Amino acid sequence: MPDSTTSPRISRRTLLKAGIAGGAALLLARWLYTSTTASQSTPPPSGALDGHARAIVGAIAPVMLAGALPAGDPVLLQELVAGVEQAIAGLPLAVRKEVGQLFALLSFSPTRVLIAGVWSPWHEAAPASIGAFLDRWRDSRLALLRSAYGALHQLVFAAWYGNPHAWPAIGYAGPPSLEVG
């Protein structure tokens, strides 16, 4: 039966610290991102995630999908990352840029540590530390961090549950057959 006992309890003090540090780091990351990308005259091709972004999705998705995505199946994980890329490709340029900023912020070590609170590089990060990062953003007092969590949530869950491999576990048989005769 579903319950919510997994909901973390974060003290007000931790939240305040994360809030202040987070706000400052976010400004820093935005500035860094803007100054390093302003010179690019053409935007990245639609949907293409770079290796860093793919590693981030590959690390975050198994934690978000714990209990749903079969653990240790590299093919399914690959399909999931491809699904996220596909989902991003369907977004307009302005939104793709925002998603790009989010991944830039998560892949840049200082901001990864300061804002996400993840100390190790993504491919080495422990699931517990990624889970704690997701909880912090989800429950953040900063609307910006909650919206960033929302973006990851929507991308990852759409990519997984759009995949027919996800359906047997949730009792969904897929669309009915329309074959006549």
Add this chain to the structure above:
Amino acid sequence: MTAALLRQTPLPDPFRTGIAGGWKVIDASALKADLTLETDIAIVGTGAGGGTAAEILSAAGLSVVMIEEGPLATSSDFHMLEREAYPQLYQESAARKTRDKAINILQGRCVGGGTTVNWTSSFRTPSTTLAHWSREFGIAGFTETDLAPWFERVERRLNITQWQVAPNENNDALRRGAQALGIPVATIRRNVKGCWNIGYCGVGCPTNAKQSMLVTAIPEALSNGATLLTRTRAWTLDHSGGHVTALNCVGLDAHGTDPGPRRIVVRAKTFIAAGGAIGTPALLLRSAAPDPAAIVGRRTFLHPTVVSAALMPHSVDGYAGAPQTVYSDHFLDSLPVDGPIGYKLEAPPLHPVLVATTLCGDGAAHARWMRELPRMQVLIALMRDGFHAQSEGGTVSLQGDRTPSLDYPLNDYFWDGARRALATMAEIQFAAGATTVMPVHVSGESYANWSQARSAIAALPLKPLATPVVSAHVMGGCPLGSDPMRAAADLDGRYHHLDNLYVFDGSLFPTSIGANPQLSIYGIVARLASALAQRLVPTRMALHD
């Protein structure tokens, strides 16, 4: 993906047959050169407004060019798969957001617009809404009686009739729970003909049963000789001296998201903006259309909607069967229209991506809820926004790249309604037999009985991006009215400051509708477009009588 899922259905596809028979359909992403077209009427958008106008004006003998930003996808392309349909048929892959990302907007972007992907719910404009327009906005000639013949006409055209089949369990739970509590419910009318009751309206009807613009008005307009441009983004209107001379369009790339190399110019005698309540204001803003009272793009309404999930002891299979067949207006009708915000109760279709992205949280708790999908029952409450001083809606403005952004702040007036609605839905769900109810909120708490839920919902910290808010109805931003200082378009739908530009879509509404808006758009546009045809070709119309 398995071959079985991708198979072509053996069902007829009249649109493809029409194209093979010579309909003029141009995909701008495939153009080898820029294009200039001359026509009597240029219509931006092919949804409920643009489609209806195209049929009526082409039938009057006028030459018509329809301009659609999205792709042409027809029944053969509809495989009932969310992962195909959302990127193909919806604005921003069904993930369009308000500026602060707090509201997710489901809005069509394809030939047929929202009508290709909506859930077929058909309501005439409520009389309380029309009375409010008359009283507060001085809109004359839009009473229930004035509009009745137009609603009758489009109801015949689109086969809008009472749904005779038993509701699916997701809808029946709404009926059962509400009735147990003495809350009146009614059956939704649907625009379907020979519906198979499979439940995939939201990803494109694979059997052509849904009487959307894609299978009715647009084929008729094309048969009348109209031209349809797809993957063509209407960008700016050229105008001088209060008169529009040309529409400048951008051909999109093959992927359909970014501008491609082709430019299309449409010169017309009359221009119709029907790109929806985000697209139409954006076109006017980009064109620097005269707007002395700064009305365009303001007062944009969404019926912002909150969600309540429940588990039933038996199977619900909310992904199967007509998605919306039961509703209750009790919490609209029992409140003064200009009092605390009221809400309409409905049930949504429960397909995996829609459910998974709407439920909060992640990890084991989210997975446990998803595993209960077959027993899941969900209700939604659509807020009637725009009728109160504290419900001014949102504002469409242009971003740096001149595409639109909608800022829609959620204030305490809204959250008060959201809290009442979450409580109402939980009570109905328990009355219908639910064993667990979860008001969809980031806390993810669920409750085992109504008294527990009632006290918890009273204390729930509701706020943006912690309580998911969704919308499938975008309205307003170019309101109708005779006073140019208060309205963007006159009572004929003509833009007050450009004499050959008409607004024929949901952006005309001075408030939200308080009901799923497709029939309001069909009926009102049918009247405005018929009057326009009468003025443009009086002799021809007379000959038809």
